[in-house]
Amino acid sequence: MQQHDGPLARLRRGHEELVLDLLRRHGPLSRAELGARCGLSRTTLYDIVGVLVATGTVVASVPEAGRRRRGRPVERLALNPAAGQAIGIDLARRAVHIAAVNVAHEVVGTASRAHGPDLDLAGRIALVEEMVDELSGDSLRLAALRAIGVGVVGPVASAPAPGSGGGSASLGAGDERDTIAELLRKRFGAPVLVDNNTRLAALAESVWGAATDARDVLYVRLSHGVGGGLVVDGALHRGASGLSGEFGHISVEPGGRRCQCGGSGCLETVASAGAVLDAYRAAGGTADDIAAVTAAARAGEPAAVTAVAAAGRRVGVALAAVCNAIGPSTVVVGGELASAGAVLIDQVRAALTEGLMPVARPLLDLRPAVLGEGGAALGGIALVLHRSPLLSRYPNREDREDGDVS
C-alpha cells in the first residue's frame, strides 16, 4: 500500500508539483526559464518535463514570437487545459455530489442528486455514472480524466496509493469501500482514492472554502451525526487508524444518552440534528425537521433558540478541549445546524473562548462553513491533487531493490 509513498516517490511528486506550479502561476515558459526558476538540475528537469509531456499534462509548442533568427526554435511549455482533469465524488447518506476540475485546478462543473436511504451500492454508482455523463462534453473530457477522489461515510484509515486499485485499510465497511474504488476505476479508467467524506469536507474548506488562509483547521459538522476533520499544516489528518475527527463521540455527559457508537453521553447525543429536534419539541416546539428548527431559531422563536443555543454551548465546550490540545488557527462549523447562524455560532464561540487557555483566545478564529453540501466532492478533488497519480508511471526502484527507505 505504501509503495508509492517512499522518499523517492515523494521527491518525484515534489519535482512534478514544482514544475506544474510554476506553469500554473507563470503561464507558458521555455525549458531554460523553467530551469532558472525551479533550480532543478538540467537532467532532472528534462526527465520530469519528458514524463509530463508524454502523459499529456504539459504541451510543448513553438510560438511565432519565440522563433529565433538562427539556431533551434525555442519551445515553450504550457499546461494542457484538456488534460489532468479530476473528479470528486461524495457518496453521502442520501445523496451523491460530484465536482470536476481541469489541470489548472479550476472547477469546471458540479452536480448533486438526492436518493432514498435504501439505494444500494450498484444504484449509487449508476447515479454517479449518469451525473458524470451529464457533465461530460465541453467542460469535462473523460479521456483526460486523471484521478477520482471519493468520499464515503465512516472511518477510512489511509488513502491508498493512486493506481493501486483503491484498496484501503479501514474499519468496518472496508470491503464496500474497495468495491466502490474498483467499480469506479473500471468504469472511468482512472485511479481512485477513497476517504471519509466529512474529512474531505474539512479539506475542502481549507483548500476552497472558509479557511483558505489557514494551515491548521478544525472543521466540525453538525448534521444527522456530529463529526469533523482536521487539517494539520496544510494536510489532511487521518489518525493512526483513520479515526481522526470523531468530535461527535467526545463524552460531554457522563452516564448520558446512549449513542449509536456504543458509548453514552457523546456530543452527538446532544448536538446532532436529531438531538436538537428532540430538545426543541420537548420544549414545546412544533416544527418537525431540522431546517424548520434552524429557521425558527433565526426568527427568534424561544424554544428553537434555546435548543440550538444549548447544542452550540456543548459543541464549544468539547471543541475547547481539542483546541487546547492541537492549537488550530481556525475552527469552521458546518452541517444543517450551522444554518441557524449566529444563534448557534455565538454560543459555540462563547463556550470555546471560555474553555481555551487565555493566551490562545485571541489566536483562534471561528467561522461558518461556506461550501455546503458539495464540500466533500470538492474535498475529493483536493485529495487527488495532493497525491499526483502521475507517480504511478515511474518505475519505483527503491521498492524493487531496496525495501522501504523511510
Add this chain to the structure above:
Amino acid sequence: MQQHDGPLARLRRGHEELVLDLLRRHGPLSRAELGARCGLSRTTLYDIVGVLVATGTVVASVPEAGRRRRGRPVERLALNPAAGQAIGIDLARRAVHIAAVNVAHEVVGTASRAHGPDLDLAGRIALVEEMVDELSGDSLRLAALRAIGVGVVGPVASAPAPGSGGGSASLGAGDERDTIAELLRKRFGAPVLVDNNTRLAALAESVWGAATDARDVLYVRLSHGVGGGLVVDGALHRGASGLSGEFGHISVEPGGRRCQCGGSGCLETVASAGAVLDAYRAAGGTADDIAAVTAAARAGEPAAVTAVAAAGRRVGVALAAVCNAIGPSTVVVGGELASAGAVLIDQVRAALTEGLMPVARPLLDLRPAVLGEGGAALGGIALVLHRSPLLSRYPNREDREDGDVS
C-alpha cells in the same frame, strides 16, 4: 523564516536524507551502487554527494579490494563518523540536560546538572558550555558539530530554519529564546533550533523511547505543570501558534481552582505534582514532596493511592476527548507522577477507555514514558536530525527569484 522550507529546499533535504539513509543502512557504497539504489539522476546524485563530501559528512576512499586492474579506481562513499554530530540541550526549570549523537545517529554521550530556580540565562548557558566541554574529547568533537537542538519552557510557534540565527515566532518569552539561540550559535558555531521542551520530550519518546513503533503519538507529562506534545504521522506537531499539546489547560472542572494560565478548573489544577501533593495532604498524608507521594502510592498507602488515582482518572477523561479527536495509536505518560506506576496508569487507562468511542478502544496503546529527565535533550537531537542543516549551504533560487512556490 520560511526561506529554507519551500518545495525546492524540501526536495534537496529529501535527496540528502535519501543518500545518508542508504549509507547508514548499507555501509560504504560506490557512486554506481548508490545511484542504482536511490534512483536519482546521475547529475542530481553527483551534486548531492559533492556537497556531502565538501561538508565532511561523507568521506570518499579507495579500498584495496576496490582497485580495478585497469581504469580508474572505484571510490567508495561512507558516513564520516567524526562528522555530523548533533547536540540536544534541555533548559528545564531547574536543570540542564544535554545529549550528543554522531552522524550514524548513535548517542555518544549524555549529562544532566541541577541548578537553583533563580539561575539566570547567562548562568544556564555557562552551565551548558561546561557540560559540553566535559563531554568533548573522544566521543564528541566540537569541530564536527553540525547542529544544536534546544528545548525551552513555554510555547514556541515554529522552529526556525537552521542557519537563520535561530529566531522564532513565539508568544511571550520570544526575546529570551532568540538570545539563547544566538548565544549558543556564537559559542559553538553551529545552527540552533529551539522548541518547547515538553514537545521535544514527546518527539524523543517516538524516536528513541516508548513509542518507536508508532507514528501518531500523544505524550502527556505530569509534573510541576501538566503538558505534552503530539507526534503526527512521524513529525512533531506545533499547532498554528505553537500552542499544541496544552493538555494541562483542558477544562475539567467548570468554575474550579484558579490556574496559572489565567483560566480555572484546568486539568493542571487537579493533576500536577503540586495538586496531587495538596490532595494527599488534605487526605491526611504526611509526605512533603511528590517523590514521597508516588513512593507511598506504590507501597499502597491509602491517602497516596487515592490522590494519585483521582489525578489519573482526570487525566484519562481529558485525554479521551483528545484521542477521539485525533486518533493516535499510542499514548505515553511521563513526568514525576508517572513513577507511581500502575496506581496512576491503571486509572488513566480505565477513564481513557471509557471515554473513547468503542471502535477505537482496542486500537489505542497506553504506555509509561521510558526516557526520563533526559528525554527533551534527545528530542532536541531528533528535531535537528529532522531538519538537516546542510540545506543552508545551498543557494535557494526559488526564493531569490520567485517568491514562495508552495
